[in-house]
Amino acid sequence: MPELPEVETTRRGIATLMPQHTLRQCIVYQPRMRWPIPSNMGELVQNHTVLACERRGKYLLIRFAHGYQIIHLGMSGSLRSVALDAPRQKHDHVEWVFDHARFLLHDPRRFGAVLWHDNNDGPIEQHRLLSKLGVEPFSPEFNPDYLFQQLANKKASIKSVLLAGQIVVGVGNIYASESLFKAAIDPTAPCHALTKQQVQRLHAAIVETLQQALDSGGSTLKDYLNASGEAGAYFDLHAKVYGKANTPCPICTTPIQRIVQNQRATYFCPSCQQVNLST
Numbered sequence: 083m084p085e086l087p088e089v090e091t092t093r094r095g096i097a098t099l100m101p102q103h104t105l106r107q108c109i110v111y112q113p114r115m116r117w118p119i120p121s122n123m124g125e126l127v128q129n130h131t132v133l134a135c136e137r138r139g140k141y142l143l144i145r146f147a148h149g150y151q152i153i154h155l156g157m158s159g160s161l162r163s164v165a166l167d168a169p170r171q172k173h174d175h176v177e178w179v180f181d182h183a184r185f186l187l188h189d190p191r192r193f194g195a196v197l198w199h200d201n202n203d204g205p206i207e208q209h210r211l212l213s214k215l216g217v218e219p220f221s222p223e224f225n226p227d228y229l230f231q232q233l234a235n236k237k238a239s240i241k242s243v244l245l246a247g248q249i250v251v252g253v254g255n256i257y258a259s260e261s262l263f264k265a266a267i268d269p270t271a272p273c274h275a276l277t278k279q280q281v282q283r284l285h286a287a288i289v290e291t292l293q294q295a296l297d298s299g300g301s302t303l304k305d306y307l308n309a310s311g312e313a314g315a316y317f318d319l320h321a322k323v324y325g326k327a328n329t330p331c332p333i334c335t336t337p338i339q340r341i342v343q344n345q346r347a348t349y350f351c352p353s354c355q356q357v358n359l360s361t
Contacts (some may be wrong), residue, residue: 084155086219086252087295089140092161096340097135099163099183100144104131108151112175116156116195119176127151138207139215139251149200152211153187156194161187218250219292224250230281236273240284242344243273253288257295259324259349261287268355269348270341293319323349 084092108127113119122127127146130301136143142153142161153161166184176187176196182342199209206212217223232249233240241262244253253261262269264287267280276284298320322332326349327340336353 084140084159085254085257085295086137086140087292087298089142089155089259090137090296091299092155093135093137093142095163096142096144096161096185100132100135100178100180100185100211102131102133103180103182104129105178105180106177107177109177109179110175110196111170111177112192114192115145115175115189116154116193119196121199122234123151123198138212139218139247141211143206149198149202150206151221152195152197152199152209154211156189157191159187159189159191159194161185174361214248216251219252219288224285224289225317226278226282226285229285230278233276233281234275238273239270239343240273240276241266241269241348242289245344245346250288252292255346256321256324256354257288257291260321261291263323263350263355264291266354266356269350291320323351325349 089353091110105127106129108117108124110123113121126149129145130143130148133147134145136145140154141287142155144151144153154235155161162185168184170186171188171192174186174188175194178185187196197211199206203209228229229249233243236243241258242321243249244258244261245255247253259269265280265283267276267284299356323338326338328337331351331354334351334353336351338349339352341348341350
């Protein structure tokens with residue numbers, strides 16, 4: 083699933099081409115996505131100028147004077163720039179046409195979304211999909227003290243809480259495993275059991291891991307492509323444990339193990355991270 087680094091990489095790509103240009107057409111070929119695309123989406127944005135391309139968590143926000151398009155890439159989606167005369171491919175479900183550029187939303191599994199938020203309905207931050215999201219990981223609000231305070235009274239495992247996105251957004255499954263490995267923290271440990279020193283290490287590891295992913299254009303395990311149609315390189319360049327079950331730990335050579343937490347795979351070093359599977 084495209085996570086924050088992949089979505090931010092996409093945002094940066096479209097932000098070089100969309101803003102301050104008039105959207106001539108928004109064509110919906112397949113409205114049956116995770117949530118139905120409004121039947122009047124094309125009319126809502128046709129011949130309106132894009133003011134900015136923003137992001138909140140894993141949601142792309144295309145801002146117009148009268149509202150926002152909210153775009154989610156789902157499990158395997160991508161939003162890419164294509165030539166003005168390029169043929170539409172199978173699973174290209176939505177198209178944005180400008181005088182100088184053209185974009186297609188590609189989503190084989192149709193778990194993505196394109197929704198509309200009108201300014202008359204209140205601030206975009208209050209939208210039901212955004213209102214409960216945690217802080218952004220590169221914002222001043224995300225600091226070691228904040229993270230420690232938020233974790234102090236939670237009994238759930240640290241990996242599960244990171245994935246929930248209600249404390250900090252963007253720490254998806256790959257990045258949670260990698261961050262916990264860097265911080266030498268048991269992924270099954272209850273949040274309230276973490277010491278302040280451990281939380282400080284975890285905060286630094288999260289920021290470093292997400293920054294590496296951004297610098298590498300995100301991760302590509304299956305279908306993710308950036309706005310230029312290129313694959314991300316984080317997984318190949320930086321991943322130490324994710325997807326590496328039974329291979330030697332890069333620090334101590336103990337075989338990396340895999341467990342399932344909340345139906346998601348977790349990879350870890352049972353020596354470096356002192357995993358307690360009975361927690």
